Amino acid sequence: MGLSFRKTCIITIEELRKIGLMPPQNRLKRGPVVLIECPEEIPCNICVDACPFNAINMERITSIPKVDWDKCVGCGVCVTSCPGLAIFVVDVSREDTAFVTVPYEFLPRPKPGEKVIILGRDGRSLGQGVVKAVFEQNKTLAVKIEVPKEIAFEVKGIRVVKTSG
Numbered sequence: 001m002g003l004s005f006r007k008t009c010i011i012t013i014e015e016l017r018k019i020g021l022m023p024p025q026n027r028l029k030r031g032p033v034v035l036i037e038c039p040e041e042i043p044c045n046i047c048v049d050a051c052p053f054n055a056i057n058m059e060r061i062t063s064i065p066k067v068d069w070d071k072c073v074g075c076g077v078c079v080t081s082c083p084g085l086a087i088f089v090v091d092v093s094r095e096d097t098a099f100v101t102v103p104y105e106f107l108p109r110p111k112p113g114e115k116v117i118i119l120g121r122d123g124r125s126l127g128q129g130v131v132k133a134v135f136e137q138n139k140t141l142a143v144k145i146e147v148p149k150e151i152a153f154e155v156k157g158i159r160v161v162k163t164s165g
């Protein structure tokens with residue numbers, strides 16, 4: 001497909017757009033929506049079955065997932081289902097701030113209200129975010145974080161900051 005992530009191992013927003021996995025602007029304005037970063041055409045379709053709203057589909061088990069943007073309600077259930085930790089939910093519908101839901105499988109567990117380090121595609125810190133909600137499914141947490149709007153699509157993980165007390 002000629003995408004540069006094959007060399008860098010880091011996919012870009014432009015590449016996600018090319019393969020149809022970047023939510024369209026009119027959908028982003030309406031609220032939280034899934035962001036699937038799975039370009040590799042691997043034999044996996046767990047997210048298809050995980051979505052309670054049938055918003056993810058695939059032609060074949062090795063196809064890139066396709067999202068029905070109108071069916072996705074941004075619930076985050078699929079975030080915890082992906083063995084590759086490749087699914088996120090973004091909400092950039094507000095003017096002043098953004099929310100991103102990321103998968104998390106480490107300790108300590110983040111708690112609502114805590115500040116955490118937010119990590120970008122290359123694993124480096126992008127600054128701090130605030131945990132707004134946490135839910136667990138399949139032994140994986142889905143952690144919703146409030147982040148600066150300009151980096152919403154770059155947030156791919158968190159690191160919990162150990163605080164005293």
Ligand code: SF4
Nearest residue numbers: 051072073075076078
């Ligand atoms: S966020 Fe919820 S509705 Fe959207 S694709 Fe994932 S499971 Fe389905």
Ligand code: SF4
Nearest residue numbers: 038044046047082084
């Ligand atoms: S569950 Fe994850 S790795 Fe499997 S197809 Fe879906 S997004 Fe890709």
